[in-house]
Amino acid sequence: MSDAISPREFRAADGTADWRVVGDGARAWFDTGDFATGAALVAAIGRAAEELEHHPDLDLRYAGLAVRLVSHDLGDISRRDLELARRISQAASELGVRADPSRVQSIQIAIDAVDVAAVRAFWQAVLGYEPRDEADLEDARAVGPNVWIQQIEARRPERNTIHIDVYVGRDRIEERIAAALAAGGRIVRDADAPEWWTLADPEGNEVDLAPWRDDSEWSA
Numbered sequence: 473m474s475d476a477i478s479p480r481e482f483r484a485a486d487g488t489a490d491w492r493v494v495g496d497g498a499r500a501w502f503d504t505g506d507f508a509t510g511a512a513l514v515a516a517i518g519r520a521a522e523e524l525e526h527h528p529d530l531d532l533r534y535a536g537l538a539v540r541l542v543s544h545d546l547g548d549i550s551r552r553d554l555e556l557a558r559r560i561s562q563a564a565s566e567l568g569v570r571a572d573p574s575r576v577q578s579i580q581i582a583i584d585a586v587d588v589a590a591v592r593a594f595w596q597a598v599l600g601y602e603p604r605d606e607a608d609l610e611d612a613r614a615v616g617p618n619v620w621i622q623q624i625e626a627r628r629p630e631r632n633t634i635h636i637d638v639y640v641g642r643d644r645i646e647e648r649i650a651a652a653l654a655a656g657g658r659i660v661r662d663a664d665a666p667e668w669w670t671l672a673d674p675e676g677n678e679v680d681l682a683p684w685r686d687d688s689e690w691s692a
Contacts, residue, residue, distance in 0.1 A: 475543075475551040482549060487558035490571035494578040494639035495682070496618065497542030498549050498557055501575035502564050503535065509567060510537045516563035524559070526552040529614050536575075540614075573641055579617045580637040582680070584624045592621050635670075635678040642683035649681060 479493040490500045504510035510532050517539070521527045531538040539560060541553040564571060585591035588607050595601065601609040601619060609619040620637070627633075640648050645666070652671050653659070660678060661670035668682035 474546065476546050477549055477551050477554055479549070482554055482557075485554055487561055488554070490561045490564070490573060491541075491557050492573055492576040492641040493549060494576065494641075495580055495637065496578045496639075497540050498553055499541070499576045499578060500539045500557070500560070501572050502537045502539070502569050503572050503575075504537055504569050505535055507532075507534050509569060510535070513537055513564055513567055513569055516567065517560050520556060520559040520563060524552065524556055526556050528556060528560070540578075574644055576641055578639045580639075581617055581619045582635050582637050583619065583621045584628070584633040585621050586624060586627055588621050588623055595619055595621070632677055635680060637668075637680045637682065639682050645681065645683040652679075652681070 482488055482491070482493055482498060488498075490502075491498045492500070502510075502513060504513060514530055514532055514537065517528065517530065526543075529540040529542075531540075541549065541557055543550040543552055561571065583591060583595065592603070592607060592609065596603065596609055599609065599611075599616070599619070601616075602612050604610045604618070607621045607623070609621070611618075624633070638648075649659075649669060649671070656674045657671045659669055660672045666683065668680045670678055670680050672678050
């Protein structure tokens with residue numbers, strides 16, 4: 473029986489205030505302050521992960537630790553991720569480490585293509601990525617952003633066909649849009665808001681800015 477959990481259920485559960493469900497799982501950022509404290513938190517997370525037999529992706533930097541939780545057998549989040557999220561937040565609290573949800577985001581590169589297979593083959597070769605699902609490419613090391621290749625009917629010489637998808641916390645979306653507009657950007661499309669906004673920089677290069685995932689984007 474699947475233990476899949478929706479983003480809404482994850483958000484509503486106790487002990488998840490540190491976390492945001494974005495484009496590629498549940499993520500948190502912990503301000504460790506120094507490398508030794510970060511290493512101690514990594515060790516505590518390692519013990520919890522072994523006890524639960526469920527393992528996160530960790531990115532330790534000098535003064536912070538990024539954590540991503542996803543159940544690879546489901547391709548989405550599960551109750552295993554929920555329990556591990558609680559344990560990680562508890563371990564951070566015991567070490568005096570605070571989470572900063574405003575730092576959480578995930579990034580994906582999106583490419584519009586008429587011939588998806590041909591375009592996918594090129595980017596797989598040049599990036600050294602591996603295929604995932606029908607039109608996805610992913611870094612086998614789980615370091616670089618995923619690449620999503622989406623079908624279009626005809627080439628669009630009037631618009632660029634590569635854009636970036638940026639997922640941030642729903643509580644940060646308005647702040648991020650305002651910052652982009654203040655930096656000279658413009659909103660190209662908001663018909664799909666509040667699920668996502670398409671913005672462009674001063675020269676027309678586009679980005680889709682989306683808040684953390686809603687249940688409409690989740691499937692068990």
